[in-house]
Amino acid sequence: MPTMPRPPGEATARDITINLRASRRQRALIDEAAEALGKTRSDFMLETACREAESVLLDRRYFGLDEARFREFLAALDAPPADNPNLRRLLGERAPWEQ
Numbered sequence: 802m803p804t805m806p807r808p809p810g811e812a813t814a815r816d817i818t819i820n821l822r823a824s825r826r827q828r829a830l831i832d833e834a835a836e837a838l839g840k841t842r843s844d845f846m847l848e849t850a851c852r853e854a855e856s857v858l859l860d861r862r863y864f865g866l867d868e869a870r871f872r873e874f875l876a877a878l879d880a881p882p883a884d885n886p887n888l889r890r891l892l893g894e895r896a897p898w899e900q
Contacts, residue, residue, distance in 0.1 A: 821846075828842075831845065831846060
């Protein structure tokens, strides 16, 4: 699973507690899935919850703008892209699997 980049200065240690209440059936299901992946319950739950949280945030499509900012947004979309020599070079290279 890809990991989220950490903001500068964020500690890598787990120093926050999250408490949940679950049914026996839910805990057994989570434990079975964690065991199937060779993970602890905590690791499995954190990775799964973070992956779902990223998905929810990335899937947000609606955002509101007032009329002036909406015009600015449309102008930015309609403007030609800025020249980017590095991107142009990269796009001109063959993919590794095609070499």
